Amino acid sequence: MFFRHPSKRALQEWLDHGGGGETIDDHLADCQRCATTLEQLATDDGPALSDALAFAFAPPDDFVERLERKVVARLDSRVMLGMVSDLFGAGFETSRLLFLLEEPTDE
Numbered sequence: 001m002f003f004r005h006p007s008k009r010a011l012q013e014w015l016d017h018g019g020g021g022e023t024i025d026d027h028l029a030d031c032q033r034c035a036t037t038l039e040q041l042a043t044d045d046g047p048a049l050s051d052a053l054a055f056a057f058a059p060p061d062d063f064v065e066r067l068e069r070k071v072v073a074r075l076d077s078r079v080m081l082g083m084v085s086d087l088f089g090a091g092f093e094t095s096r097l098l099f100l101l102e103e104p105t106d107e
Contacts, residue, residue: 005031011038 006014006024014024015038028035060066 005034005037008037008041012041014038015041 006027010024011034028038
């Protein structure tokens with residue numbers, strides 16, 4: 001347990017190495033001042049880190065065009081599927097009407 005607050009250097013090392021210092025972990029759980037300092041240290045590299053993350057997770061340049069083509073293809077295939085099912089349905093309904101046998105009535 002810390003009797004004093006860890007230095008900024010110790011907090012930065014803790015941050016750089018993903019935590020793991022059990023003494024610092026325990027201290028941060030109880031000390032708002034050090035938690036705030038750690039948060040400030042984490043956001044000091046914010047623009048560089050956010051730029052790197054934006055670059056790493058950015059979609060390809062042709063993403064929108066590829067997405068639009070795939071959506072159009074999917075919609076076209078659904079239209080074709082609907083037409084085919086309508087054709088089979090019409091054939092089935094026609095066959096049912098042509099071959100429908102009337103049941104004798106008891107009149």
